[in-house]
Amino acid sequence: MQKLAIAIPVIALVAAVGLSSVYVVDEREQALVLQFGQVKEVKTTPGLGFKLPLIQTVKTYEDRILSLTTRPLEVTPLDDRRLVVDAFARWRITDAVKFHTATRGRGEPWAQQQLDNIITAQIREVLGGVPSTAVLSDDRISLMVKIRDSARAEAQALGVEVIDVRLTRTDLPDQNLEATYARMRAEREREAADEIARGNEAAQRIRASADRTRTELTSDAQRQAEIVRGEAQAQANKIYAEAYNKDPNFFAFTRQLDFYANTLKSDSSRIIAQPDSLYFDYDRFLQSLGEAPSQAQTAKPPAAQ
Known part of the structure; x- marks a missing residue:
């Protein structure tokens, strides 16, 4: 019994020592075996590992891609228009030993603060060298690539790799929005006024x-009408002259009939003249035609006056 009582504590102690010398590395982690603060072993593959109990300790770090959301900050591009910008980044620990040394064992939270400072500094530097229109446009991939490359170069000292940086918001400060909108409205109104x-x-x-063309067409039409009218009048005068030469009395007679027709068109026409006026010479001749045939045959039209 006495031996059994001694053996049980010894077995328990050996088991405790054995368990303390074994550690497990998850597939999402990488581990460092430390002895008095110095790195003795790096284990990046998942599985069991062994260390010296009581003397050595194990420090694990994430082996997955981590995310970082930067704090909102104001930047001033080349045209002095302040912008509010925030971003997110993807990063991972590539050198666990360097990471442990740079962070002094404080781990991912401390490294996130340092990365936030690095990325925000690069955002200020890169966006400060371009106009605000380039930052506010949809095509700003080149700016994000430049920020990522610059941040990646600085983050190597921490033993981490910056995989990607994305600008999530690029807005004007609230106090500048109304002034910007007013300026945009003024520019659009000026463009509209120019178009009008x-x-x-x-x-x-x-x-x-159109007015010039109309005037030219009207003038040409009037000229052609005058030409046609003149030619027609000349032709009419020629016909009248030929008729006059054939029978002057008959020509005078027909002209007098035209004169009667023109002056007596209206029912209210009134003529005031002496009874022996030349106007009535043909009228009396026409009246004689309505009398007895014998008188009509003997009546002769007056000579043309």
């Missing part, structure tokens, strides 16, 4: 050209 002025100018040119 150019449209009015083009309309005026078209209107003037």
Whole structure:
């Protein structure tokens, strides 16, 4: 019994020592075996590992890709328009020994603070060298690549790799939004006024050209009408002259009939003249035609006056 009582504590002690000398590395982690603060072994593959009990300790770090969301910050591009920018980054620990030394064993939280400082500094530097229009545009991949490369170069001292940096928000500060909107409205109104002025100018040119064309067409039509009218009048005069030469009395008679027709068109026409006026010479002749045939046959039209 006495031996058994001694053996049980010894077995328990050996088991405790054996268990303390074994450690497990998860597939999502990488481990460092430390002895008095010095790195003695690096284990990056998952599985069991062994260390000296009581003397050596194990420090594990993430082997997965980690994310970092930067704090919002104000940047001033080349055109002095302040912008509020925030970003997120993807990073991972590539050198556990360097990472442990750089962070002094304080791990990922301390490294995240350092990466936040590095990335925000690079954002200020890169965005400060371009106009705000380049930052606010949809095509800003080149800017994010430049920020990532610069941050990656600085982060190597921490034993980490910056995989990617993305700008999530690029907005104007609230106090500048209204002024920016007013300036944008003024620019659009100026562009609209320019378009209206150019449209009015083009309309005026078209209107003037149409008026000139109309005047030319009207003048040409009037000229041609006058030519046709003159030719017709000349032809009429020629016919009248030929008719007059054939029978002057008959020509005078027909002209007098035209004169009667023109002066007696209206029912209210009134003629005031002496009874022996020349106007009534043919009238009396026409009246004689309505009398007895014998008288009509003997009546002769008066000579042309």
